Amino acid sequence: MLPLSRSTQTRSGLLGLGSPPGRQLMLCVVIVVAFLLMMTAGWNHYAEQFASREEFLLSPREILISTPPEWIQSDVLIDAVEKADLPDQLDLRDRELTNKVANAISAHAWVRSVHKVVKQYPASVLVEVEYRKPVAMVEVEFVDEGAVRRGLIPVDVEGTVLPPGDFSRIQANDRYPRILIDLKRPMVEAGMKWDNPRVPEAALIAAELLPHWSDLKLNRIILKEESGQHYELELTDQTRIIWGSPPGQELPQETIAKHKVQVMLQKSAESALSSHEPQPSLDLRTAGRAVTGLTQVHR
Incomplete structure (x- = not known):
């Protein structure tokens, strides 16, 4: 058998670049490299145009x-966008876009939670929001032009401070229950829970009574600390009703909140509370036992 010449075989037995197969391999490599260079140049040329395609971009x-x-x-969206300082354009291709939008919206004082953020093509972002609901106005004192005055600050059922500017004077005075604790202004901003835990407790009572507040001629919820801490309800004629503990925190043998409301509605229907004449104080902590059809809950 004749040995291969040095031009067609290397010492290791591999094909040399001078052989026909070697030249073909080198040609293929050159073609692939040239193709990649052309692709890179093309991408660089069109990348900027592709990145600015309107179907991926939208304003916050x-x-x-x-x-x-x-x-x-309030304009919840605009307020949230301005406070969050989002960019002028949002890009659907941004993998963190949903988190950025959720964080921006959830920071607003009126937003209790963001349930879902959905990106859609062409450029669209949908946000499912749960809003806070006002249940009461807390009475506070403030100094105005050297004089001490009283004002009202709205709260939700959790005692979260809400934006006062969204309420007219008439709404604040007539539509919602009032809470009187210590007249101190909160040390927190709107969107945060009142720093005095008694306010959230009273807000729970207000939420129970809100649907019937006007019909029952109620004026305010008051914290009483004599002879043990409890809450009382003041009627517009200054009559006092002993409510007792906040809902869910009733003492053993104390009537639960739902039954207390039923007692008040029944008494009102009997005109015991609707009369303009002062009425004897009613203690709702035990009154539920005397109402027909109510089952006393023992704890």
């Missing part, structure tokens, strides 16, 4: 959020 002001209820006068 174009985000669609759940329709706010009638008690919210």
Whole structure:
């Protein structure tokens, strides 16, 4: 057998670049490299144009959020966008976009939680929001032009401070229960829970009574600390009703909140509370036992 010449075989037995197969391999490599270089040049040329395609971009002001209820006068979306300092354009291809939007919206004082953020093509972002609901106005004192005056600050059922600017004077005075604790202004901003835990407790009572507040001629919820801490209800004629403990925190043998409300409604129907004449004090902590059809809960 004749040995291969040095031009067609290397010492290791591999094909040399001078052989026909070697030249073909080198040609293939050159073609692939040239193709990649052309692709890179093409991408660099069109990348900027591709990145600015309108179907991927939208303004933060174009985000669609759940329709706010009638008690919210603020523009929740615009306020949240401005406070969060989001960029002028949002990009659907941003993997952190949903988190950024959720964080921006959830920071608003009226937003209790963001349930869902959905990206849609072409450029659209949908946000499902749960809003806070006002249940009471807390009485506070403040100094105005050297004089001490009283004002009202709205709260939700959890005692979260709500934006006072969304309420007219008439709404604040006539539509919601009042809470009187210590007249101190909160040390927290709107969107945060009142720093005095007695306010959230009273807010729970207000939430139970809110649907019937006007019909029962109630004026305010008051914290009483004589002979053991408890809450009382003051009627518009200054009559006092002993409520007792906050809902869910009733003492053993104390009537639960739902039954207390039923007692008041029944007494009102009997005109015991609706009369303009002062009425004897009613203690709701035990009154539920005397109402027909109510089962006393023992704890």
